[in-house]
Amino acid sequence: MDLDPDLAPDAGAEAGAGLDPALAALRPLGGFFVLRTAAGAPVAPAEPPPTLAEVYDGTAPGADGDPLAFRIGKVAAALRAPEPRTAASVAHLGLAARLWSTALGCAALYGRIPDLDPRLLRWDAGAGAPDDLWLTEVRPLPADAATLAGTVLGGHLEPLAAALRDRHRLARGLLWGNAASALAGAARELDRWARAGGRTDTAARARALTAELLADPRLRGTGTLTGTAFRRRSCCLYYRVPGAGVCGDCCFTRPPTG
Structure with missing residues (x-):
């Protein structure tokens, strides 16, 4: 699939000249990569x-002020999670x-990433999948692995993991395994899309950044990357959903019993 010429970044953008306001x-x-912005959706919701x-620090306004708990309850109901x-x-x-897809997609396509500071990203916990995110201001940042790690791992996945560990006793290894799995999945889809459109430069950037990110101390040892295939060393627990099997990158080859 080729990019629509009207949507494709120009050569200057690929070299790191900047981001367009609508990304x-x-x-x-599509799917996990698209991010709503003020330019792309100029009319802000009434609420x-x-x-x-x-969300991360527990100060969200509203009737219950706990969109994270609401989201987990929504997922539990949809999956009939035990x-x-x-x-x-x-x-x-x-x-x-969602976070990795947007960040890695921008890094590979633009040579820049948007500042995904948690104070700039709004999240509708009641929306369907993939998670509905709205970036209120597009501020370009460098697209090197260190900036990506600081933006996604430090800015989001560390505080999110802390909140989930406090509430649900999820193991650190499971959560960092999820983070690595999500990164590898985003990279694999971006690589597939880029190669199908003959964009070998985009695919190469995505693969190189992913390898660097998986070497970050927080993700190192979470699994093995072979080409674009990833095998994690932990399990996300999806096999516990009624009728579910194991994920394609799971450490298990079949659902555990007992």
């Missing part, structure tokens, strides 16, 4: 959802995948 180059990738900063910690892990994996 339009992400649109052909904007909370920022992820408010225990909250399974739904919490799946919810964590979904949000991690």
Whole structure:
């Protein structure tokens, strides 16, 4: 699939000249990659959802002020999860995948990433999948691995993991395994899309950044990357959902028993 010429970043953008305000180059990738911005959706909702900063620190406004618990309950109901910690892990994996997809997609396509500061990202916990995120201001940042790690791992996945560990006793290894799995999944989809469109430069950037990010101390040892295939050393607990099997990158080859 080729990028629509009207949406493709120009050569200057690929070299790191900047981001367009609507992040339009992400649109052909769809799903987990697309990020709503003020330029792409200029009419703000009457009651904007909370920022992820408010979600992480427990200060989100509203009737219950706990969109994270609401999201986990929504996932649990949709999956018929037998225990909250399974739904919490799946919810964590979904949000991690959204954050990595947007950041890695921009890095590979633009040579810049948007500042995804949790205070700039609003999250609708009641929306369907993939998670609905709205970036209130597009501020370009460098697209090197260190900036990506600081933005996604430090800015989001560390405080999110802390909140989930406190509430649901999820193991650190499971949560960092989820983070690595989400990154590898985003990279694999971006690589597939780029190669199908003959964009070997985009695919190469995505693969190189992913390898560097998986060497970060927080992700190192979470699994093995072979080409674009990833095998994690932990399990996200999805196998506990009634009728579910194991994920494609799971450490198990079949659902555990007992």
